[in-house]
Amino acid sequence: MTREIVLDLSSYQQNLTANDYKNIGATKMIVKLTEGTDYVNPYIKQLINRSAAGGANGFAFYHFGRFHNDNQAIAEANAFIKVAKNTVNAKKNTLLILDAEITGMPTSSVITFLKEIRKAGFKTGFYTYKYLLPNFNLEKIHSYMDFFWLAAYPLGNGKRADKNPNFGYFPSTKYVDMWQYTDNLLGYRVDGSITVTDNALKFFNPESKTTVEPKKSEWKKKSGTFTLEQALELHKSPHIESDAIAKLKKGDMIKFDAMLQGPKRLWLRQPRANETYGYIVARDKYNKPLGKIN
Known part of the structure; x- marks a missing residue:
């Protein structure tokens, strides 16, 4: 079988660039969507878009479980499913994984969670x-x-590992499809795993072709300046709920290098240090201009 390196992405990897992903050379990603019932990873689309620009061609998604009983398990599964459908447009047979690493999580509730995922038409994964x-x-x-x-982790937490783990330390447990062997692959502070069965890879590209973008909106290269006509936030990703890099006031001006007409808003992209970007709304959901583009 062919072994492949798979990356596990959460908000901690928000600063990885497309070039970082190219340098790592992995093509499969597992992206954190949710935790408990009230946390949604604000960097989901940024992680997907940048890794895709760096060569990723297969995605799966995970939920960090916080439940201690069956009712909580059902609530968390439904929260996970909702985000998977609405945010990444996950289709039938997409792999949705439960991350089970808290104490006091009953086996019966794990099963309840996985049943909900299957009932919704997805493939189920279990991680611990x-x-x-x-x-x-x-x-x-x-x-x-x-x-x-x-x-x-045979090398321990935080120790740099390469893409060739020592299988003398493989956790010999039944049913393992993929082994996460480091939390610092190639020094990029990203979790690295390696597939150990053919079963592992097929779920990253289900027959239904999971769509990771809800719309076919694309960035268009265009350079210019944007002068604010009201106070606005410069965001870490092109989503109105994402964290702010800065709060700008009326009259401030930024330079941009691309624009994106999303389903509701027109976004501008500001180049920043270390191949990162800031994002600002130029037209709101009512198509009202919020500043002047030159």
């Missing part, structure tokens, strides 16, 4: 650390998971 496995009944969970992802 080797040292946490005794907390779960893997044999019972096995029937409800399509994919098993296990973490064990």
Whole structure:
């Protein structure tokens, strides 16, 4: 079988650039969508877009579980499913993974969570650390998971690892499809995993072709200046809910190098240091101009 490196992306990797992804050379990504019932990763689309620009061609998604009973498991599964459908347009058979690494999470509730994911038409994944496995009944969970992802770091936390893990330290546990062996792949402070079965890879490109963009909106190269006609925020990603880099006042001017007409707003992209960008709304959802473009 062909072994491939897979990256695990969350808000901690927001600063990785397309060139970083190219340098790492991985083509499969697992992106964190949600945690509990009220957290949504604000960098989802940034992580997808930058990794895709760096060569990624397959995506799966995960939820960090916080539940301790079946009712909470159902609520969290539904929150995860909603974001998967609405934010990344996940189609049937897309792989949705439960990240189970808190204490006191019952096996019965893990199964309840995975059942909800399957009922919604998705493939199910289960992730945990080797040292946490005794907390779960893997044999019972096995029937409800399509994919098993296990973490064990032979070099320890934070130690730089390359793309060739020492399989002498492989966590010899039944059903493992992918081994997460480092949290600092090639010094990029990104979790790195390696596939160990053919089963692992097929779920990153399901037959239904998971669409990671809800719309076919594309950035268009265009340079210019934008002078604000009211106070606005410069965002970390082109989404109105994303964190602000800066709060700008009326009369401030920024330089931009591209524009994007989204489903609701016109966005401008400001080049910043280290191949990063800031994003600002030039027209609101009512098509009202918020400044002057030159």
